[in-house]
Amino acid sequence: MRHEDVSLRRAPAPPTHSIGSRTPLVDGIEKVTGRARYTADLPLGPTLVGRIGRSPVAHGVIRRIDATRALALPGVRAVITGEDFAAPYGVIPISQNEWPLARGKVRYRGEPLFAVAAEDEAAAEAALAAVAVDIEPLPALFTAAEARAPGAPLLHENKPGNIEREVEQDFGDVAAGFAAADLVLERRYECAEVAHGQIELNATVAHWEPERERLTVHSVTQVPYYLHLTLAQTLGLDSSQIRVVKPFVGGGFGHRVEPLNFEMVAAALARAASGAVKLELTREEGFLTHRGRPATETRLKIGMKRSGEITAVDAEVVQRGGAYGGYGLVTILYAGALLHALYKVGAVRYRGYRVYTNLPPCGAMRGHGAVNVRFAFESLLDEMAAELGLDPFVVRRANLIEPPYRTLNDLQVNSCGLAQCLDAVEQASGWRERRGKLGRGRGLGMACSHYVSGSAKPVHWSGEPHAVVNLKLDFDTGITVLTGASDIGQGSSTLLAQVVAEVLLLPMARIRVVATDSALTPKDNGSYSSRVSFMVGNAALRAAQGLKRVLVEAAAKRMEVEPDDIDWQGESCCVAGTDRRMDFAQVVQAALADTGTLTVKGTWSTPPETQGGKFRGAAVGSTAGFSYAAQVVEVSVDEDTGMVRVERVWVAHDCGRALNPLAVEGQVQGAVWMGMGQALSEETRYHAGLPLAANFLDYRIPTIAESPPIEVTLVESMDPLGPFGAKEASEGGLHAFPPALAAAVCDAIGLRVRELPLSPDRLLEAIQARRREEKLRALRAGRPGADVPEAERR
């Protein structure tokens, strides 16, 4: 059949545009109908039941673990300990001090100590109880202050003072900056530890084939590639022996951005038992695995001119890191890097301390490292604005970055829509007309935030491109996107399909995404630091452009014209200015005739100028594109019960370009909402190292009952490096909520709270403390009922 014949039969379908259109997630149907299979649901055939035995002791030397009795029980197939692993692990190559099962010492209550595989749950339970453990207790350290005290016992011999990482960064002349300021204010802020609260429980299914010595692991990970590397390292296997598959994942928020002990334990159990092992953890075990946002103390001093211009910043941050390294040193570096890079500031002194304690390890959590320092920074800006009689918006506008801009700490900013974000929420919230005029008990507060679109330097630097996407096109004329990017609910698979569809002007129906199976898909560093849209999106963009070139060339050859003469319209193409046309199927046929199945690869790497400066730790915070956000929070405060109700939130987020506005709005709302949880009610707590709130009754994530309307404005600053101009959209909206809430509470009742969360008991205590102080002050001054200036109140 010749192409001219086809064009006569029907009108060609018009080109389809996918970018910028509100697109439901490509895997949404499976999720809402319950058809999606998560790790624990997978029908992988019969599996043994795995269980982990955990340390009851917070700190101690392991004298003996005796599995003799357990192994003699019926149905028990394997018992393993730390001795069954070849090497320790840790997501950061220079701080690998954690064993999948403790070796030598235990360092927190709940640390995995041994594990069993048995034929059923009852046998596994019996085995757990039959393992004899002898631990000689050591003094335990539960706070950063205890751990830093002189003479405190060391958790890790090579870390004096229990300091995992001390960061010292100085930029510019801080003393001169403070001297030039009209107002210098110093305050202390405290944020309680919070956890991710991902809905899906942790689970891993590991399958060891003894004949081939091969391992297949299905797990809940956000980082299948790092898991792959870590499995090889801790089990002493060659990477080629391992296959890692990430099925549907029910949320991560950072809990799963590092390989977790239970994943390696499941694999080692499978090998020890020569079979398949399913290891499902309880919610409590999720809180013991933890990796959440550390309890943080921040001392912050800012110098400001009457105009609102920030002349100098001096900050000291102490993070209670828990027992192992994990992402810890990155967290303390992020806190310093993103503390001030949101604004144009005169000079900065930053001291950060990441401290080891006998508690479950902290790690990366949505907004990694930057949330608690943002609370301090924005809160202090609000307080200083009040002191200087400036509107909080004016203070932010006095310090705006104008791109292209190099921050004090050598971070490259290529696009910044913060000014538009400020305008949007100021207007939407009616700030000028309403702030300070809502009556006692009701108030408005605002704050800003920013975040990276992926870390410009990957954790495992190998010189490879940062992202690779393969596209496969075959006889069926469907395009398969092969990607290692982990869709954890944030919508990355949808986004990649949209990018490919847009470049080729094809309908989404032609695109399928196959993701995260190390046997099929290209390596990807994983879903963390909001890197996927930017980096993998760029790789997909380039892959699609490559495929388009191949198709255009094939069409040109078939129609005997130059590629430049082809007018590509997606479902068809024509020779420009003529009615000579081929439909997509014919183009595919023509292209395949030359080469057979088409596989086209696209890659992307961050340009060197975005990879940060030369000082120690400079890579952390560096990114190819910063997102920006501003928000206004409206609250009502009940001064008799300490209850804060969030009435409404207006948020504007500069996402560069909204590739999928529907998904972006959802992500921004989710980020705001998660910030609300941390600000209002979420808090892990410990009783001598045992987690008191290791369930969703006592760990109080907000319910829909207290979820406010969140009005989202998307600002499109069109980043020069982002795919179609896009940047991060899932994290940057979080950081500003807690300080905006605290500012709103202050607007409502004139009380500044510098601790998170603002739970009712904490707030009521602060309110009553203020009442007592006011009474005392009035008595002393002999002026009952005299008003006290706001700045002196706490």
Place this chain on the structure above:
Amino acid sequence: MGALPEFAFARPATLAEACALLAVEGARAVAGGTDLVPNLRRGIERPAQLVDLGGIAALDRIEERDGALALGAGVTLARLADDARIARVLPALAEAARSVAGPAHRSAATLGGNLCQDTRCVFYNQSEWWRRANGWCLKRDGDTCHVAPQGRRCHAAYSGDLAPVLLAAGAEAETATAAGTRRVPLADLYREDGAAHLTLAPGEIVARVFVPAPTPGRRSGYRKARARGAVDFPLAGVAVVLVVRDGAIAELGVGLTGTNSRPFRLAGTEGFVGQPVDDALLASLAKLIQKQVSPMRSTVTQSYYRRQVASVLAQRLVRELAAG
């Protein structure tokens, strides 16, 4: 949470059969299971036999005669929340039912189960691993109350939402055993001991609850302090029934929950009869409450907060009800 332990399961169709089954040692009644199942899955309880009361039609009735209510113990909280007769006669009960947990819980949880709910404590509602690591506790398997280590008794808090309303309204409970039934003031069902807060004999269950007809003009309400607007148990819960005649209190009943190891009816409210609802009265009411509540460190929220907020809620509720 862990898997359920093994147990035998029976679903009798009559109260008599149920009582016969429950007379055997190791048997345990279950209705909606919303309170029991988490405890089973945490290894807190290991009954040999569960007796499901859900098949007993006689327990599933709501009857009203001239304002007096007879409520079957098997009536779900969702039904209590929606029933027109309850809304008319004792709206506080519907309010309290609506405030329990979430909709899915309310569709399964029952009146009897809520009244007989186990007491709660952060040192108790934990996994077996956790409790063992913490040296167990006075309420189960241990000899120390971690809430008050010097004390002699368990301080776990009773946290049911319905009991304070029924106590304030002067309800009675009909209980049943294989030997027959008895009718007692609801308050007699409870004692101030977190480890043994129910006075029910082994095998005895609550079958029905009787609420006397209200004095004309009675108003009632329930307020619950909690960190979140749903799901949470009360940090403190206050029920009030109030009759105001000619500007003065003719009847005032106050029930409290969440603050002690038992729900209780505030003693001494008779003294307010004849007085107007004003600031002085509300201050006296707050003092009375402060004397009788004794929240301890059994929740993640500080106990002083629960103490204070109990008074605040009671004052507000009385004021609101008085204002109509």
